[in-house]
Amino acid sequence: MKTFELKGSIREDLGKKATKKVRNQGMIPCVIYGGEKPVHFTAPINDFRNLIYTPYVYIVNLELDGTVYMALLKDLQFHPTSDAILHIDFLQIFKDKPATVAVPVITTGFSEGVKAGGKLKIEMRRLKVKALPKDLPDELTIDVTDISLGQSLKTRELKYDNLELLDPAGAVVVSVKLTRVAKGMAIDEDVEEVEEGEEGEEGDEEGSGEEKSEGAE
Numbered sequence: 750m751k752t753f754e755l756k757g758s759i760r761e762d763l764g765k766k767a768t769k770k771v772r773n774q775g776m777i778p779c780v781i782y783g784g785e786k787p788v789h790f791t792a793p794i795n796d797f798r799n800l801i802y803t804p805y806v807y808i809v810n811l812e813l814d815g816t817v818y819m820a821l822l823k824d825l826q827f828h829p830t831s832d833a834i835l836h837i838d839f840l841q842i843f844k845d846k847p848a849t850v851a852v853p854v855i856t857t858g859f860s861e862g863v864k865a866g867g868k869l870k871i872e873m874r875r876l877k878v879k880a881l882p883k884d885l886p887d888e889l890t891i892d893v894t895d896i897s898l899g900q901s902l903k904t905r906e907l908k909y910d911n912l913e914l915l916d917p918a919g920a921v922v923v924s925v926k927l928t929r930v931a932k933g934m935a936i937d938e939d940v941e942e943v944e945e946g947e948e949g950e951e952g953d954e955e956g957s958g959e960e961k962s963e964g965a966e
Contacts, residue, residue, distance in 0.1 A: 750850075750885040753800050753807035757792035759814050777834055781811065781820055783841035788813065794834065801825065801834070804853055808882055809839065819843070819882065821850055842882055849915065851875040852886055854922065858894035862925030867898040872921045876904070880912035896925050 760771070760778065771778050776791040790813050800807060800822065811818040820839040828835055842848040853875055863869050876889055889909065896902060901924035904916045 750882070750887055751805060751807050753809045754812070755792055755796055755800070755809055756812045757790040760789040760791050763789060772835070777837055779837045779839060781818055781839045781841050782823070783820075784818070788818070788841075797834065797837070805887060806850055806852060806885075808842070808885065811839065821848060844882055847879050847881055847913075848885065849877060849879045850885060851877050853888045854891060855888050856891050856893045856923060858892045860893045860896045860925050862896050862898035862900060865898045866928055867925040868928050869893060869896075870924050870926055872901075872924055873916065876907075876922065877915040878909075878912045879915055884911040886912070891923055893923055893925075896923065898925055899927055900925060 757779065760767075768778050771791050775794050777794050777797060779790050779792060781788040781790070790811070800809065807822070809820045809822065811820055818839075818841055820841050822837070823840040824838040825834060826836040827833065840848075854871060854873060856869065856871065860867070860869050878885070878889070880886075886909070889907075891902065891907065893902070901921045903918065904914055904920045904922055905918035907914060907922065
C-alpha cells in the first residue's frame with residue numbers, strides 16, 4: 750500500500766478556545782487512537798489535501814515532534830455548511846499486527862455479458878480487508894471476463910494472497926445487468942426462431958401435398 754508522509758506537532762491544550770485558535774491558524778486538530786493512549790496533534794490543513802481528496806488509501810507515517818507513528822485515516826469531521834475539515838481521527842497500526850481497511854475495487858477484462866448487450870455494475874466500490882501492513886493492497890483487481898449476462902460475482906468467489914476479506918460471503922461485488930438492448934436482442938432471436946419454425950412447417954405441408962398428388966396419379 751502507498752505511504753503518505755505527514756508532519757505535525759503534539760497538542761497539549763485541548764480546550765474549545767484552543768481548538769478554535771488552532772483552526773484560525775490554518776491547522777487541523779487530530780487524534781491518533783489505537784496505541785497505549787490517544788495522541789492529540791495538529792498539522793497544516795494544506796498538508797492533508799492529497800490524503801483526503803483521493804480514491805486511494807494510504808498508510809500514513811506521522812512524524813510528531815520527532816516520534817513516528819504508522820497510522821490509517823479513520824474518520825473525518827466536516828463543517829455542516831462550509832464542508833471545511835474540522836477534525837481528523839487516525840488509527841495507529843503496527844508492523845506485526847493485522848490492520849483492517851476498506852480498499853478500492855477496480856475491474857479488468859471485457860465481460861461476456863457486456864458483449865451480449867448487458868451493463869457492468871460495480872455493486873461494492875470498496876471491500877474491507879484484514880492483513881499485515883506490508884500486505885495491504887492499493888486496490889483489489891477483479892477480472893470480469895467470464896461474467897455472463899444476468900450473472901454476478903460474490904465475495905466468497907474472490908481470492909487474494911495474504912489477506913482476509915471481511916465483507917459477508919454472499920455480498921454481490923460485481924454484476925452484469927440486463928439492459929433494453931439485451932432484451933431487444935433476446936426478443937429478436939426468439940422471433941427468428943419462431944419464423945424459422947413456421948417456415949419449416951409450411952415446407953413440410955407443401956411436401957406432403959405433392960406426395961399425395963403424385964400417388965393419386
